[in-house]
Amino acid sequence: MSAHAGTADATGSARSGSVVLHQVRPYGEGDPVDVVVTDGQITEIGATVTVPAGAEEIDGNGGILLPGFVDMHTHLREPGREDTETIRSGSRAAALGGYTAVFAMANTNPVADNSTITDNVWRTGREVGLVDVHPVGAVTVGLKGEQLAEMGMMAAGVGNVRMFSDDGKCVHDPLIMRRALEYAKGLGVLIAQHAEEPRLTVGAIAHEGPTAARLGLAGWPRAAEESIVVRDALLARDAGARVHICHASTEGTVELLRWAKDQGISVTAEVTPHHLLLTDARLEGYDPINKVNPPLREERDTLALRQALADGIVDCVATDHAPHASQEKCCEFSAAKPGMLGLQTALPIVVQTLVEPGLLDWRGVARVMSERPAQIVGLTDQGRPIAVGEPGNLTVVDPDTPWVVHGDELASLSSNTPYEAMSMPATITATVLRGVVTAAGGQARA
Numbered sequence: 001m002s003a004h005a006g007t008a009d010a011t012g013s014a015r016s017g018s019v020v021l022h023q024v025r026p027y028g029e030g031d032p033v034d035v036v037v038t039d040g041q042i043t044e045i046g047a048t049v050t051v052p053a054g055a056e057e058i059d060g061n062g063g064i065l066l067p068g069f070v071d072m073h074t075h076l077r078e079p080g081r082e083d084t085e086t087i088r089s090g091s092r093a094a095a096l097g098g099y100t101a102v103f104a105m106a107n108t109n110p111v112a113d114n115s116t117i118t119d120n121v122w123r124t125g126r127e128v129g130l131v132d133v134h135p136v137g138a139v140t141v142g143l144k145g146e147q148l149a150e151m152g153m154m155a156a157g158v159g160n161v162r163m164f165s166d167d168g169k170c171v172h173d174p175l176i177m178r179r180a181l182e183y184a185k186g187l188g189v190l191i192a193q194h195a196e197e198p199r200l201t202v203g204a205i206a207h208e209g210p211t212a213a214r215l216g217l218a219g220w221p222r223a224a225e226e227s228i229v230v231r232d233a234l235l236a237r238d239a240g241a242r243v244h245i246c247h248a249s250t251e252g253t254v255e256l257l258r259w260a261k262d263q264g265i266s267v268t269a270e271v272t273p274h275h276l277l278l279t280d281a282r283l284e285g286y287d288p289i290n291k292v293n294p295p296l297r298e299e300r301d302t303l304a305l306r307q308a309l310a311d312g313i314v315d316c317v318a319t320d321h322a323p324h325a326s327q328e329k330c331c332e333f334s335a336a337k338p339g340m341l342g343l344q345t346a347l348p349i350v351v352q353t354l355v356e357p358g359l360l361d362w363r364g365v366a367r368v369m370s371e372r373p374a375q376i377v378g379l380t381d382q383g384r385p386i387a388v389g390e391p392g393n394l395t396v397v398d399p400d401t402p403w404v405v406h407g408d409e410l411a412s413l414s415s416n417t418p419y420e421a422m423s424m425p426a427t428i429t430a431t432v433l434r435g436v437v438t439a440a441g442g443q444a445r446a
């Protein structure tokens with residue numbers, strides 16, 4: 001980072017200094033322009049601009065300028081498993097992946113079910129200063145699904161928790177879920193559900209289908225997800241509340257979301273890059289790197305999810321970045337932990353699965369990676385238009401420079417990427433958070 005970069009401060013408020021992004025194309029449209037960000041805000045956009053004294057200058061080389069990405073589903077392992085990820089290392093991975101805000105899930109150890117922890121996550125994220133780390137609060141105490149956590153206290157803390165989730169586990173008791181939705185409505189916050197009927201996934205480690213049957217892996221049926229999606233849509237309808245579905249993975253979930261949205265129910269959903277790209281064909285060979293919850297499904301699911309994202313039935317892409325230690329991913333398939341890295345590879349997979357096949361243009365990428373997630377969670381300073389006066393939260397994408405993924409070169413403290421040695425079709429040239437360059441030079445530059 002240049003010595004002229006704006007100064008990061010611990011509160012993350014206005015930052016001093018300027019950044020000039022040369023030769024970038026907002027949303028991939030029109031001729032390249034220069035964009036000036038001063039004191040955290042976009043101050044000039046034009047074919048020629050005045051470069052402020054001492055500005056940090058980035059050559060965008062005709063690349064695409066997008067609003068900084070917002071990830072609704074990130075697992076940073078702090079507190080508890082700092083050997084696998086910290087708020088610092090995860091923030092670095094996020095910035096390199098083009099993100100300016102992430103939501104840190106509550107399944108830490110101890111669980112983020114109180115404001116002491118959620119406030120600490122927020123403060124640590126601010127001290128690191130590479131990405132806005134928004135803490136997610138647990139819905140229930142200890143993620144046990146029995147007793148509601150102190151949602152109001154977490155929402156009122158400095159961490160300003162606006163999303164609650166027991167992710168990793170489903171809030172499976174319908175009465176608890178109903179109460180959580182009612183409280184959330186009153187507080188103006190969002191419940192994000194890991195949709196998994198636990199009675200249908202006892203011992204399950206792979207998508208229930210021909211592949212799992214042939215390989216002798218206990219199957220996780222689509223209905224385990226879909227039954228909770230429809231139940232929670234009905235509960236949200238009755239409570240007049242909003243519900244968000246984490247990592248939608250099946251064709252049937254898409255149909256249920258379409259139905260619920262048609263009914264005017266306030267349900268939103270995310271899909272992960274891996275559920276857009278990978279299928280259970282990956283399980284041949286029993287490599288635990290491919291173990292994830294919900295499991296990799298079949299091609300017809302990936303195709304339905306891609307189309308749903310293009311149509312707006314699925315609202316956004318979320319990484320479900322889930323770092324695990326190598327010894328937890330190198331053991332027998334049944335014993336391995338579920339989850340895969342996602343922050344540094346999300347954009348190129350969206351390019352591969354949606355932009356290249358013509359399902360999304362770059363405006364669409366801005367929508368699913370930045371604008372919709374910011375709207376769903378109610379962030380007012382992210383996912384904004386690229387215009388003078390708007391916050392300087394920006395990402396520059398080079399769509400023509402491929403790079404090869406190597407887990408040990410990623411910024412994450414873990415290396416459990418399912419894309420090892422795969423070529424990625426697009427590179428993040430630079431990420432800017434409130435006028436500070438937080439990453440530059442490509443994802444592989446850890």
Ligand SMILES: NC(=O)N[C@@H](CC(=O)O)C(=O)O
Nearest residue numbers: 075167168292293322338339
């Ligand atoms: N997705 C996963 O397979 N694992 C996540 C939990 C989760 O998102 O369900 C994790 O925390 O490791």
Ligand SMILES: [Zn+2]
Nearest residue numbers: 167168194246
């Ligand atoms: Zn989950």
